[in-house]
Amino acid sequence: MVNQAKIDAVEELTELFKGAKSIVLNDYKGLNVEQVSELRSNCREKNVIFRVIKNTLAKRAFENSGLAEVESFLEGPTAVAISYEDEVVSAQVLNEFAGEYELPVFKGSIINGRVMDRDKTIHLASLPGKDELRAQVVGAFVSPVRGLVVVLDASRRNLVYVLNAIAEKKGAA
Numbered sequence: 001m002v003n004q005a006k007i008d009a010v011e012e013l014t015e016l017f018k019g020a021k022s023i024v025l026n027d028y029k030g031l032n033v034e035q036v037s038e039l040r041s042n043c044r045e046k047n048v049i050f051r052v053i054k055n056t057l058a059k060r061a062f063e064n065s066g067l068a069e070v071e072s073f074l075e076g077p078t079a080v081a082i083s084y085e086d087e088v089v090s091a092q093v094l095n096e097f098a099g100e101y102e103l104p105v106f107k108g109s110i111i112n113g114r115v116m117d118r119d120k121t122i123h124l125a126s127l128p129g130k131d132e133l134r135a136q137v138v139g140a141f142v143s144p145v146r147g148l149v150v151v152l153d154a155s156r157r158n159l160v161y162v163l164n165a166i167a168e169k170k171g172a173a
Contacts, residue, residue: 010057014061016080017062017110020110022083022088022089022109022110023080023109023110024081024109024121025079025108025109026079026094026107027104028077028078028104031104035101039097042096046089046092047083048081048089049081050080050082051079052079053079055075058080067110079104081094088125088127091106091109091124094106095125109124
């Protein structure tokens with residue numbers, strides 16, 4: 001007989017997975033309770049949901065969400081980091097944390113419905129986020145304009161220096 005709590009858990013996971021821009025699956029084995037709490041806190045700061053999940057329930061939830069191809073990632077202890085706002089932030093948070101503790105280990109990810117393996121997920125974690133990319137684009141557009149303003153201002157400034165030099169020379173004579 002099927003347990004109602006498990007049905008509810010699968011439905012909850014299905015709802016979590018459906019609207020996500022990114023879901024990063026990872027192996028958290030080796031982290032103690034204090035470290036997992038710190039990781040959850042880091043995730044909360046970036047609006048990322050971090051959940052430890054049961055593989056059997058996750059398989060059903062992924063199937064319900066139309067993401068059955070992630071079944072190969074669901075072996076051993078599994079946790080997910082879910083972001084609804086940015087495609088790379090969940091991988092970045094886990095990667096930053098792993099830089100300090102060498103855990104968790106990426107298993108794979110789902111970005112906008114596309115399944116990515118471990119290597120692609122690691123590469124994704126090294127990419128800049130949306131805000132950083134926007135700042136780079138704005139900087140690229142502003143830089144030539146800033147250079148033009150400096151050049152135009154330099155000719156005016158040099159004219160003032162020449163006029164001051166002539167005035168000082170005539171004043172001294």
